[in-house]
Amino acid sequence: GQQVQQSPASLVLQEGENAELQCNFSTSLNSMQWFYQRPGGSLVSLFYNPSGTKHSGRLTSTTVIKERRSSLHISSSQTTDSGTYLCALERNAGAKLTFGGGTRLTVRP
Amino acid sequence: EAAVTQSPRNKVAVTGGKVTLSCNQTNNHNNMYWYRQDTGHGLRLIHYSYGAGSTEKGDIPDGYKASRPSQENFSLILELATPSQTSVYFCASGTGVNSDYTFGSGTRLLVI
Numbered sequence: 666g667q668q669v670q671q672s673p674a675s676l677v678l679q680e681g682e683n684a685e686l687q688c689n690f691s692t693s694l695n696s697m698q699w700f701y702q703r704p705g706g707s708l709v710s711l712f713y714n715p716s717g718t719k720h721s722g723r724l725t726s727t728t729v730i731k732e733r734r735s736s737l738h739i740s741s742s743q744t745t746d747s748g749t750y751l752c753a754l755e756r757n758a759g760a761k762l763t764f765g766g767g768t769r770l771t772v773r774p
Numbered sequence: 775e776a777a778v779t780q781s782p783r784n785k786v787a788v789t790g791g792k793v794t795l796s797c798n799q800t801n802n803h804n805n806m807y808w809y810r811q812d813t814g815h816g817l818r819l820i821h822y823s824y825g826a827g828s829t830e831k832g833d834i835p836d837g838y839k840a841s842r843p844s845q846e847n848f849s850l851i852l853e854l855a856t857p858s859q860t861s862v863y864f865c866a867s868g869t870g871v872n873s874d875y876t877f878g879s880g881t882r883l884l885v886i
Contacts, residue, residue, distance in 0.1 A: 708864070708877040751816055761807065761832065764816035
């Protein structure tokens with residue numbers, strides 16, 4: 666079965682609303698990484714988060730290993746936040762990443 | 775500025791033909807990766823490398839070969855392209871420490 670499951674698959678917001686993206690995993694992990702992908706573009710790393718909570722501007726990542734989940738919170742969304750958000754599980758330090766299916770976010774003005 | 779550059783950006787190939795996707799990195803990273811991205815699947819790992827001369831199979835290696843002739847270059851080879859290999863392909867480099875990854879801009883491949 667799929668080791669990393671993301672939800673929701675898609676999400677539409679009005680500008681200013683908050684978003685909570687979820688990633689659940691079925692295996693042990695060394696860390697969870699979150700990426701942002703521009704429409705039709707490359708991936709940019711947002712967070713490398715082995716456990717606990719990390720903040721970067723309007724973004725917050727929380728990884729709870731015991732509950733096998735990681736979340737990405739976007740506050741006060743902007744139209745420029747539109748794109749696809751991907752979580753990726755790193756099973757062992759320095760190992761390859763296993764990606765979730767992604768959440769496609771659309772923020773409307 | 776350190777970067778990962780993929781070529782070509784777009785490619786149309788015929789079924790049964792040979793396709794080579796190229797990737798060059800200036801990050802001096804030991805690790806390099808080839809992924810494909812299809813709707814609903816996120817990114818799936820095809821092949822990866824720990825350094826010049828090494829290639830390892832990823833999660834979906836069938837129908838693909840890889841070559842790492844130098845630290846900077848990592849190629850993905852489709853010897854006999856099939857329509858099921860139509861996808862967007864991403865190359866990435868990494869240190870293997872704290873998952874320090876840099877991705878290329880992708881190659882859009884259409885096999886007809």
